[in-house]
Amino acid sequence: MKKLLQLFLFTLTLTTVAQDYTVDLDYYLPEDVTYNPAVPTPKSAIGHEVGDWHITHDKLSYYMKALADASDRITLEDRGTTFEGRPLQLLIITSPANHNNIDNIRQNHVALTESGSNSLNTSTMPIVVYQGFSIHGNEPSGSNAALAVAYYLAAAQGPKIDELLDHTVILFDPSLNPDGLQRFSYWANMHKSQNINPDPYDREYDEVWPGGRTNHYWFDMNRDWLPVQLPESRARIETFHEWYPNILTDHHEMGTNSSFFFQPGIPSRTHPLTPKLNQELTGKIGNYHAKALDKIGSFYYTEENFDDFYYGKGSTFPDINGGIGILFEQASSRGHAQESDNGILTFPFTIRNQFTAALSTLEAAVGMRAEILDYQRQFFNDARNEASTGAIVFGDEKDAGKVNALAEILQRHKVKFHEVKNNFTKDGKTYKKGFSYIIPKNQRQSRLVNAMFEKRTTFQDSLFYDISAWTFPLAFNLDYSEDVALSQAGSQVTDLKLKTPNAPNNSNYGYLMEWHEYYSPKALNIILQEGLRAKVGMSPFSLENKEYDYGTVLIPVQNQKLQGSELNQFLADVSKQTGVTITGVQTGLTKGIDLGSGQFRAIEEPKVAILVGEGVNPYDAGEIWHLFDTRYDMMITKLDTKNFGRMDLNRYTDIILPATWGSALDKDDTETLKDWVKAGGTLIGYRNAGRFLEKNEFLKLSFKKKQDTAKAISFEQRRDYFGAQVIGGAIFEAKLDRSHPIAFGYSNTTLPMFRNTTLFVEADDNSYNNPIQYTESPLLAGYISKPNLEELKNTVPFKTERLGRGRVVYFTDNTNFRAFWYGTNKLLMNAIFFGDEM
Numbered sequence: 001m002k003k004l005l006q007l008f009l010f011t012l013t014l015t016t017v018a019q020d021y022t023v024d025l026d027y028y029l030p031e032d033v034t035y036n037p038a039v040p041t042p043k044s045a046i047g048h049e050v051g052d053w054h055i056t057h058d059k060l061s062y063y064m065k066a067l068a069d070a071s072d073r074i075t076l077e078d079r080g081t082t083f084e085g086r087p088l089q090l091l092i093i094t095s096p097a098n099h100n101n102i103d104n105i106r107q108n109h110v111a112l113t114e115s116g117s118n119s120l121n122t123s124t125m126p127i128v129v130y131q132g133f134s135i136h137g138n139e140p141s142g143s144n145a146a147l148a149v150a151y152y153l154a155a156a157q158g159p160k161i162d163e164l165l166d167h168t169v170i171l172f173d174p175s176l177n178p179d180g181l182q183r184f185s186y187w188a189n190m191h192k193s194q195n196i197n198p199d200p201y202d203r204e205y206d207e208v209w210p211g212g213r214t215n216h217y218w219f220d221m222n223r224d225w226l227p228v229q230l231p232e233s234r235a236r237i238e239t240f241h242e243w244y245p246n247i248l249t250d251h252h253e254m255g256t257n258s259s260f261f262f263q264p265g266i267p268s269r270t271h272p273l274t275p276k277l278n279q280e281l282t283g284k285i286g287n288y289h290a291k292a293l294d295k296i297g298s299f300y301y302t303e304e305n306f307d308d309f310y311y312g313k314g315s316t317f318p319d320i321n322g323g324i325g326i327l328f329e330q331a332s333s334r335g336h337a338q339e340s341d342n343g344i345l346t347f348p349f350t351i352r353n354q355f356t357a358a359l360s361t362l363e364a365a366v367g368m369r370a371e372i373l374d375y376q377r378q379f380f381n382d383a384r385n386e387a388s389t390g391a392i393v394f395g396d397e398k399d400a401g402k403v404n405a406l407a408e409i410l411q412r413h414k415v416k417f418h419e420v421k422n423n424f425t426k427d428g429k430t431y432k433k434g435f436s437y438i439i440p441k442n443q444r445q446s447r448l449v450n451a452m453f454e455k456r457t458t459f460q461d462s463l464f465y466d467i468s469a470w471t472f473p474l475a476f477n478l479d480y481s482e483d484v485a486l487s488q489a490g491s492q493v494t495d496l497k498l499k500t501p502n503a504p505n506n507s508n509y510g511y512l513m514e515w516h517e518y519y520s521p522k523a524l525n526i527i528l529q530e531g532l533r534a535k536v537g538m539s540p541f542s543l544e545n546k547e548y549d550y551g552t553v554l555i556p557v558q559n560q561k562l563q564g565s566e567l568n569q570f571l572a573d574v575s576k577q578t579g580v581t582i583t584g585v586q587t588g589l590t591k592g593i594d595l596g597s598g599q600f601r602a603i604e605e606p607k608v609a610i611l612v613g614e615g616v617n618p619y620d621a622g623e624i625w626h627l628f629d630t631r632y633d634m635m636i637t638k639l640d641t642k643n644f645g646r647m648d649l650n651r652y653t654d655i656i657l658p659a660t661w662g663s664a665l666d667k668d669d670t671e672t673l674k675d676w677v678k679a680g681g682t683l684i685g686y687r688n689a690g691r692f693l694e695k696n697e698f699l700k701l702s703f704k705k706k707q708d709t710a711k712a713i714s715f716e717q718r719r720d721y722f723g724a725q726v727i728g729g730a731i732f733e734a735k736l737d738r739s740h741p742i743a744f745g746y747s748n749t750t751l752p753m754f755r756n757t758t759l760f761v762e763a764d765d766n767s768y769n770n771p772i773q774y775t776e777s778p779l780l781a782g783y784i785s786k787p788n789l790e791e792l793k794n795t796v797p798f799k800t801e802r803l804g805r806g807r808v809v810y811f812t813d814n815t816n817f818r819a820f821w822y823g824t825n826k827l828l829m830n831a832i833f834f835g836d837e838m
Helices: 003-017 040-047 057-070 094-101 103-113 141-155 158-169 178-190 232-243 277-295 347-369 369-386 400-412 447-451 520-529 562-577 618-631 640-644 667-678 689-695 718-723 787-790 822-837
Strands: 073-081 087-093 125-133 168-173 247-254 261-262 325-330 335-340 344-348 393-394 419-420 425-426 429-431 436-440 479-484 488-490 510-513 535-537 541-543 547-548 554-555 583-585 600-602 608-612 636-640 654-657 682-686 730-736 748-755 772-783 798-803 805-812
Touching: 040 057, 040 141, 057 429, 057 730, 073 141, 073 232, 087 141, 087 232, 094 103, 094 158, 094 520, 094 541, 103 168, 103 347, 103 541, 125 347, 125 748, 125 787, 141 168, 141 325, 141 347, 158 168, 158 600, 168 232, 168 335, 178 261, 232 400, 261 347, 261 479, 261 547, 261 805, 277 325, 277 369, 325 347, 325 748, 344 347, 347 510, 369 447, 393 400, 400 822, 429 479, 436 488, 447 787, 479 718, 510 520, 520 554, 520 562, 520 748, 535 822, 541 600, 608 618, 618 730, 618 822, 636 640, 654 822, 667 682, 667 805, 682 689, 682 822, 689 805, 748 772, 748 822, 772 787, 798 822, 805 822
Parallel strands: 125 168, 125 247, 247 325, 608 636, 608 654, 654 682, 682 805
Antiparallel strands: 073 087, 087 168, 261 325, 335 344, 393 436, 393 479, 419 436, 419 488, 425 429, 510 554, 510 583, 535 554, 535 600, 541 547, 730 748, 730 772, 798 805
């Protein structure tokens, strides 16, 4: 009898596991409308029902085009491509009558953001809603729901849908991250069984590194709305500023054991520049979501966990641009069905919740249309009224590349800025024409400018979902002042171009290139790849009425692969390509070190590799890959940790070890790496790789050991207490020893540095070994707890030592953060090119 019972239970278990989780399209669709049979269903176009398989981006794109071809409610825009060549589609969905008048509708809508908008009648204007899906590719319920939502908007018939389309213009972005979505769908579909297995230990629910969350270069694109460094971001930001949507929805996923979240988030964590009315309207829209989710019996929560502080996220970016951003977070099945605390979580169920929230958003938009349009107008009226006169100036008298990179971001956000009329000095800094720009404070985007340039150090809350500071001129290490007279402004910049230096005059002796320009490493790499010799000057000097700083690069004329006019033309092309000035000189006799001095050291052509794969933080690794590949046009070899022991490391002069998750290398691989360093290689480690370097005796590091003892903290308060000790992302001031090779190319004696770790390294007893050191009062912008600030003072974010014939370099923090921290990118380049001289 006992054996029969065991057999019955075993059979019952198998039966439960082998359930059929497929659904029909009707599972998602409302029943109160009919559907046009001339509009293709998803299944008729892609070959499977919504939720049966994870939609691949190619099929998703195909279906969006099929809908646009079949429906006069939809026009399809192709806004460019991703790094991997996938289309960045946008569907504009509205009534046929609105489509016939779409240009006027857009112009009138944008006019709400401009002065003189009070004459516009919002009661007759459509509301604009931007609906974006799955910016994280492995949060796929959004893009899969987009199939059903787009079908509904194209095919539904009846008075309800007519009213919706008459009163809205929907900017429909079915996949905010095509490359990531494709990567994840491949993984989930590859592991799907006929008998879907919800066991969370199944390989289906554990993606291989780096996962599908990120785009091609492993960026979290939901942090790029403000920096706009990626093609996907640039496409959607261009759309945003063409339309200024009133509501923008961002469909995400979270942990499997959760339910469904919609904003508002935690009230105390809303950025102070966001109007109070914004959050009130967000809450009012939330009532529509609650009603819709109640109807289908789905659990949800609000005003917990998430916040509206960092303006670089999709759900927060609209809040500083006169709109309302809304985050949706759905518990993720991470595959086709998975066990959870709430029972078996099926993929179709996750899709239905996203579908329901998408429609409730549109219902709220129609119901609150005039109220939200009036809010948009008032937002920009208030911004103009509160904007002060005067202007902000920013620049770097020796580096036009960085200045133009920030100016390009401003241009993408429709921020008006001007040339400097004439060179002038302010607060001890010189602002040169062509190397500086002026931003008038009184303009439509004044609040956005404030958000980008402010240095905030006081906060209502001590917990942040993301970074607490992103001050752009500090990120770019630019000089700037906020109280400049508009009389200093010249003509408005409408066609931004990198300056083209004069071609170098011909020389029979040598050519000099200062290291200050952002793209100097790119220029040097081109020169070295050509097989030309180059040297770096270890001290300043002056020659032919020009001052040359630490790190000036010398290209001798004698004994070169290229001679005479051929060398001159090559260097002229390098200068034109990179925007870096190269000067031909006629003598080696200087004031300071002569050009034949031993203080000019030969530079070796670098052969750089980076560790990637399991155990390595893909964000940090991707940012470095992106920097080399897209900014400096330098090859970098990605060495996978799983094959590390079988590789010939002697091919490389430098190996970069990004931050790790756990241990990236085993004992044998670690010894192999150490032998390579001892033989002459340069190892460059980041963030918590310092623990690995210390433990395995690559580098002597003295980390401060801070004791966290919670006193008068209740059980309920414990998470907030420890959360407040995290440095989620803030900006700190470090002083520089400009004579040290790690600081070559920096003009100032201080440097703003981004930090999101609590790794505090004690300074060396010998001051010359502390070329970068935090000051006594280091906080420039962002949140840090008082105990952590005390620990940080006078510590060092950089250490380097010899190991055998090689060198180990260590940075406590990410010098390449999210591709917009231009100001510290050169630290890594200095370690690459000048590591031997440290």
